[in-house]
Amino acid sequence: EGAGGDAHGGPTFEDLAIDPELDDVERVARYATGAVELQRLVHVMMLGETARLAGFEDASRKLFPLVPAIARDQEAFVRQHLAAQLAQLCEFCHGLATNEAYRVMIDVLLAAFRQLVADQEQEVREAASVALIQVADFVREDDLMEHVLSIVLELAHDDKAESRRITAAGLLNGLAPRFGPVLCQQFCIPEVTSLCDDPNFKVRRAVAYSMDKLLRVVDNCCDRLLPAFMRLSSDMNWAVRKACADSLALIAESVDVSVRIDQLVPLFDSLALDSCKWVRGALSQRLGRFIASLPPEKVPEALVQRFVDMTKINRDDACWINKGTDKTPTPKRRASGVPSTLRATAEALNQPQPMDFASNILFCCAFSFPAVVQASPARWDDLLLPAFQVLVQCENRNVRRTISCSLHELARLIGPQAAERSLLPCLRRFLFEEVDEVRFGALASLASFLEALDPEMREANIGLLTGLCDASFAPPRPPMTPANSIFSSPLAASPPIPHGGLRAGILGGSNTAAVLSLRAGLPVQSPSASPVLAPPAQTWRCREALARQLKDFVLLFTLDRTVSTIIPLARRLLRDDVHSVRTACKAMVGPCLRRLREEAGPSALSVFESHILDLAAANNYLERQQFVEICLQLANDAMWASELSPGMQDRLIDLARDSVPNVRLVVAKSLACMQAPGCANPCPDRAMQALEWLRSDCDRDVAMAAGSSEADWLRSKRPDQNCN
Numbered sequence: 001e002g003a004g005g006d007a008h009g010g011p012t013f014e015d016l017a018i019d020p021e022l023d024d025v026e027r028v029a030r031y032a033t034g035a036v037e038l039q040r041l042v043h044v045m046m047l048g049e050t051a052r053l054a055g056f057e058d059a060s061r062k063l064f065p066l067v068p069a070i071a072r073d074q075e076a077f078v079r080q081h082l083a084a085q086l087a088q089l090c091e092f093c094h095g096l097a098t099n100e101a102y103r104v105m106i107d108v109l110l111a112a113f114r115q116l117v118a119d120q121e122q123e124v125r126e127a128a129s130v131a132l133i134q135v136a137d138f139v140r141e142d143d144l145m146e147h148v149l150s151i152v153l154e155l156a157h158d159d160k161a162e163s164r165r166i167t168a169a170g171l172l173n174g175l176a177p178r179f180g181p182v183l184c185q186q187f188c189i190p191e192v193t194s195l196c197d198d199p200n201f202k203v204r205r206a207v208a209y210s211m212d213k214l215l216r217v218v219d220n221c222c223d224r225l226l227p228a229f230m231r232l233s234s235d236m237n238w239a240v241r242k243a244c245a246d247s248l249a250l251i252a253e254s255v256d257v258s259v260r261i262d263q264l265v266p267l268f269d270s271l272a273l274d275s276c277k278w279v280r281g282a283l284s285q286r287l288g289r290f291i292a293s294l295p296p297e298k299v300p301e302a303l304v305q306r307f308v309d310m311t312k313i314n315r316d317d318a319c320w321i322n323k324g325t326d327k328t329p330t331p332k333r334r335a336s337g338v339p340s341t342l343r344a345t346a347e348a349l350n351q352p353q354p355m356d357f358a359s360n361i362l363f364c365c366a367f368s369f370p371a372v373v374q375a376s377p378a379r380w381d382d383l384l385l386p387a388f389q390v391l392v393q394c395e396n397r398n399v400r401r402t403i404s405c406s407l408h409e410l411a412r413l414i415g416p417q418a419a420e421r422s423l424l425p426c427l428r429r430f431l432f433e434e435v436d437e438v439r440f441g442a443l444a445s446l447a448s449f450l451e452a453l454d455p456e457m458r459e460a461n462i463g464l465l466t467g468l469c470d471a472s473f474a475p476p477r478p479p480m481t482p483a484n485s486i487f488s489s490p491l492a493a494s495p496p497i498p499h500g501g502l503r504a505g506i507l508g509g510s511n512t513a514a515v516l517s518l519r520a521g522l523p524v525q526s527p528s529a530s531p532v533l534a535p536p537a538q539t540w541r542c543r544e545a546l547a548r549q550l551k552d553f554v555l556l557f558t559l560d561r562t563v564s565t566i567i568p569l570a571r572r573l574l575r576d577d578v579h580s581v582r583t584a585c586k587a588m589v590g591p592c593l594r595r596l597r598e599e600a601g602p603s604a605l606s607v608f609e610s611h612i613l614d615l616a617a618a619n620n621y622l623e624r625q626q627f628v629e630i631c632l633q634l635a636n637d638a639m640w641a642s643e644l645s646p647g648m649q650d651r652l653i654d655l656a657r658d659s660v661p662n663v664r665l666v667v668a669k670s671l672a673c674m675q676a677p678g679c680a681n682p683c684p685d686r687a688m689q690a691l692e693w694l695r696s697d698c699d700r701d702v703a704m705a706a707g708s709s710e711a712d713w714l715r716s717k718r719p720d721q722n723c724n
Contacts, residue, residue, distance in 0.1 A: 024050045029062045033069050040078050044070055048088025056096055064089070064108050071112045076121040083116050083127040087134045094138035105138065106147055114151050117171070118164055125167050132171065136178040144179060149187060156191045162198075166206040169195055173210035176217045184218050189225060196228040201237040208232045208243035215254035222255055226263065233267055238276040245271050245283035252293040261298055264290075272306065272320060280321045284310050284361055288368020291375050299375050301383075307372055308383050310365045311390040313358045321361065359396045366391045366402040370409045380414045385422055392426050397435045404430045404441035411452035420457050423449075431468065436541075443468070443545045447552035455558075462557060462565050465546060469569055472542040540578040547573045547581050550588035559599050567592065571611055575623055582622075586630045590640025597643070609645065616651040621660040628652060628663070632670040649684065656690035661699040668694045668705035 016036060018027065028050050032043040047066075051059035067089075070082050090109050093101040113135070116128035136148050152175065155168035172188045179188060192214065195207045211225055229251065233244040248268060252260045268290065271283050287307050291299055312318040369391065373384055388410075391403050407427055411419035427449060430442035442449075446465075450458050550573070553566050570592065573585040589612060596605040615627035631652045634644040655667050671691045694706035 025054045025058050025062050029066065032066050033073075037075050037078070040070075040073065040075070041081060044078055044085060045081050047082075047085040048092065051089055052092050056093075056098075056101055059089075059092075060100075060104055064104055067108055067112045071115050076119075076124055079116060079119060079121070079124045080127045082112070083124065083131045086112060086116075086128075087131040090135040090138050102140075105135075106143060110135070110139075110147050110151075114154075117151060117167055118155060118158075118161075120163075122163065125163065129167055129171055129174065133174045133178075136175055145183065148175065149179065149183060153187065153191065156195065162200040162203050165195060165198060165200070165203045169203065169206040169210045173213045176213040179217075181218050184214060185221070188214060189218065189221055193224060193228045196232055201235070201240055204232060204235060204237070204240045205243040208240055209247050212247065212250040212254045215251065222259060226255070226259070230263075230267065233271060238274075238279055241271065241274060241276065242279045242282045245274075245279050246286060248283065249286040249289035249293060252290055257295060257298070260294055265294075265300060265303070268303070277321065281357060281361060284321050285364040288365070288372050292368070292371035294375065296375050296377075301379070304372065304376050304379055304383055307365070308387040310361055311387045313361045359399070362391065362394055362396065362399045363402060366394075366399045366406075369403070370406045370413065373410060373413045377413055377415075380418060380422075388422070397438055400430070400433070400435070401437040401441050404433075404438050405445065407442055408445040408448035408452060411449050416452060416454040416457065419449075419452055420454070424453075424457075424461070428464075431464070440541065440545060443542065444548075446545075447549040447556065451552070451556055459557060459561060462561055465553065465569060466565060468542060469546060469572065472539040472546075540576070540581055543573060543576060543581045544578070544584050547576075547584035548587075550585055551591045554588055554591045554595060559595070562592070562595065563600070563604055567608055567611075574611075574615065574626060575618075579622075582626050583629070586626065586633055589630050590634055590637060590643050593643040594640065609647070613647065613651055616655060621658075621663050624655060624658060624660070624663050625666045628655060628666045628670050632673060635670075635674050649687070653687050653690045656694055661697075661702055664694060664697060664699065664702045665705055668697070668702050672705060672707055 016039070018031065018039070022030065024046065028043045028046050031039045032047070034040055034043075047063060051063050054063070067082070067086070071079060073079050073082075086109050090105050093105040093109070113128055113132050117125055117132060119125050119128065132148070132151070136144070139148055152168050152171045155164040155171070158164040158168075169192065172192055176184050176188060192207060192211065195203055198204055198207070208229070211229055215221060215225060229244065232240055235241055235244075248264065248271070252264050255264070268283065268287075271279060274280055274283075284306075287303070287310070291303055291307060294303075306320055309319050310321065313321055316322045365387070369384075369388065373380060376384070388403075391399055394400055403426075407423055407430070411423050414422070427442055427446075430438055431446075433439040433442075450461065453461070546569070550566065550570055554562055557566060570585060570588055573581055576582050576585070592608060593605070596608055612627065612630060615623045615630070618624055618627075631644060631648055634640050634648075652667065652670070655663055656671070658664050658667070668691070671687055671694070674687070675691070691706055695703055697703045697706065
C-alpha cells in the first residue's frame with residue numbers, strides 16, 4: 001500500500017518509524033490507516049481515548065472520518081478492535097448530550113456497525129455484536145427501529161450467508177431488553193420463530209441459544225416461543241438438541257413457575273433419554289441450575305436422583321448419561337477419568353489436571369452442589385450425602401477444590417448437626433490436603449464454617465486455629481492420607497480436636513524429585529512412596545488466610561476462648577515476618593478492643609492494649625511501622641475510631657521523632673490522612689505540631705508525605721541535620 005520494503009519484502013525502518021513531533025490526534029489520523037499492519041492496530045486501539053482527550057471538535061474533524069476506511073481494513077484483527085473502539089466513541093458522543101454529537105454517532109458510527117456485523121470473519125462479527133448491544137443504550141427510542149433494528153433485520157433476511165443469520169439470532173436476543181415489548185412482539189419474535197425453521201442446522205442451533213432474554217421481556221410470548229423451542233429440542237441434528245439442553249436452565253429462569261413444572265420438567269426427562277451422549281452430557285451440566293430454578297417444594301425426586309447419579313459417571317451401568325443408543329468408543333481411563341501419564345505429570349508439576357468428559361461432569365456436579373442442597377435440604381441424608389462423599393474422594397483436584405470452597409455454604413444449608421456429622425471430617429482432611437488449591441479453598445472460609453456449627457462444637461474445634469498456625473511455622477512434612485480415604489480414616493471417626501492440639505504438616509506442594517524424574521524420562525513414584533513437600537516460602541499464605549479471619553474469630557468464640565486463644569494467635573501474627581500477614585491481621589484490633597471494652601474487665605483490655613503499645617517500642621522498625629498502620633486503620637474507620645485511646649495517640653506522635661526514616665514516613669502519611677475532613681478521629685494539637693515538625697524532616701520523602709513542598713523543604717532543611 002505504498003510502503004517500502006527490505007530485500008525480503010518486509011517493512012523497512014523508515015516504514016516503522018513514528019514522527020515524534022506529532023500529537024496524539026495527528027498520530028492516529030496518520031497511522032490508523034497507514035501501510036504497516038501493527039501501526040494500524042496500535043493506533044486504532046487509541047481512537048476512543050484520543051477522542052475523549054482531544055474533545056469533540058478535533059475528533060469530528062480528524063478522527064471520526066477515519067472510521068469508514070478502518071471498517072474496510074484488509075486485516076481482520078484491525079476491524080475487530082475497531083468494534084470495541086466504536087463503543088467508546090459512541091459513549092463519548094452520548095456523554096456530550098448535544099444534538100451534533102448525537103447525529104455523528106447515528107450517521108457515522110452506527111453506519112460502521114452495519115458493515116462490521118456482516119463481516120466475513122466470525123471474530124469481527126462477535127466483537128461488533130457485543131459493541132452494538134452496548135451502543136443501543138445510547139440510541140433514542142424513536143431511532144431504534146431505523147438505525148438498530150434495521151441492521152438486525154437485514155442480517156436475518158440474508159438467505160445466502162448463514163453466518164449472518166446466526167449473528168441476527170444472537171442480536172435479536174441480546175437487544176431484546178433495549179427494544180422493549182412492543183418491538184419484540186412486532187418484529188423480534190416473528191423473526192426468531194422463522195429462523196427456527198431455517199434449513200441450516202447452525203442457524204437453528206444459534207436460535208436455541210437465543211430465546212431467554214426475549215422470554216423475559218415479553219410476558220405473553222410463551223405461546224409462540226416455547227412451541228418453537230420444543231420443536232428444536234426434537235430436531236434431527238444432535239447439535240441443535242444439545243443447544244436446547246445447554247439453554248434449558250436459562251429458559252426455565254425466564255418463564256413462570258407453572259411453565260417450568262408443566263412443560264420444562266417433562267422436556268428435561270425427554271432430553272435425558274436422548275440417543276446422543278453429548279446431548280445428555282450437556283443436559284447434566286445444567287441440571288443443578290435447572291433444579292435451583294424450581295421451588296423447593298416442587299422439585300421432583302427424580303431430578304435429584306438424576307443429579308446424584310451424575311457422580312456415577314465412571315460406571316457405565318449406573319449413570320443415565322452413559323445409557324443411550326450411541327456406542328462411541330472411548331479410551332481406557334483410570335477411576336479419575338484422566339489418563340495416568342497426564343495425571344502423574346499434573347500432580348508432579350502441581351498444576352491443574354486435564355479435564356475429560358467424566359471429570360467435567362463431576363466438576364459441574366460439584367459446582368452446582370450447594371444449589372441442589374438449597375433446593376432439597378431434606379434429601380441430604382438419603383440422596384445427597386452419598387454423592388457428596390464421591391465428590392470429596394474424587395482424584396481430580398478441580399472437583400475437590402470446588403467442594404472445599406463450598407463447605408461453609410453446605411454447613412449453613414444442612415444445619416449444625418448434619419454439618420458436624422458429615423462435613424467436619426472433610427474440613428479437617430481438606431485442611432491437610434497436599435494440593436494448595438484444595439487446602440486454601442477450605443481455609444479461606446473457615447470462619448464461616450465454624451459459625452454454622454453449634455457453639456459447643458465450635459469451641460471444641462478452636463484447636464484448629466492454633467494447629468494451623470503452628471504447622472505454617474513448622475518445617476514441611478509428608479502429606480496426610482490421600483483424599484479417597486477420608487471416610488474410612490481414623491481422623492474422621494475421632495472426637496473433636498481439643499484446644500491447642502493439631503500436629504504440624506498441613507502444607508504440601510510441588511515434588512521437585514518427581515519433576516526432575518519426568519524431565520529425565522524416569523518413572524514417577526506415587527505420592528505415598530515419595531512424599532510431596534512444600535517449600536517453606538509458601539507456608540505464609542496459610543497464616544495470611546488465618547489473619548484475614550481473625551476479626552471474625554474474635555466474635556465467634558466465648559470471651560474466655562478469645563482471651564486464651566485468639567489474642568495470643570493475633571500477637572504472633574501481628575509480629576509475623578511477612579508483610580501481607582501483618583497487614584491482614586491488623587483488621588482484628590478494632591473488634592477485639594471493642595469486645596474487651598464491653599464484655600471484659602479493665603485488666604483484660606489493658607493487657608491487650610499493652611501488647612499493641614509494645615509494637616511502638618519494639619527494636620524492629622517493622623513492628624513500629626505496624627503500630628502506626630494500626631492507629632491509622634482505627635482512625636479512618638468510623639466504627640472503631642473510638643478505640644484509638646489517648647495512650648495510643650501519644651505513642652503515635654512520639655514516633656514522629658523515630659530514628660528510622662521509614663517509620664517517620666509512615667507516621668507522616670498517617671498524620672496527614674488523619675487531618676482529612678472525612679477522618680473519624682481528627683488529630684489533636686500535639687499531632688499538628690508533630691506534622692509541622694515532619695515537614696522539615698531531613699528526609700525528603702518524609703517531608704513530602706507530611707505536606708511540604710520541594711521549595712519549603714529545601715529552605716527548612718538544616719545542613720547539619722542528621723537523618724539517622
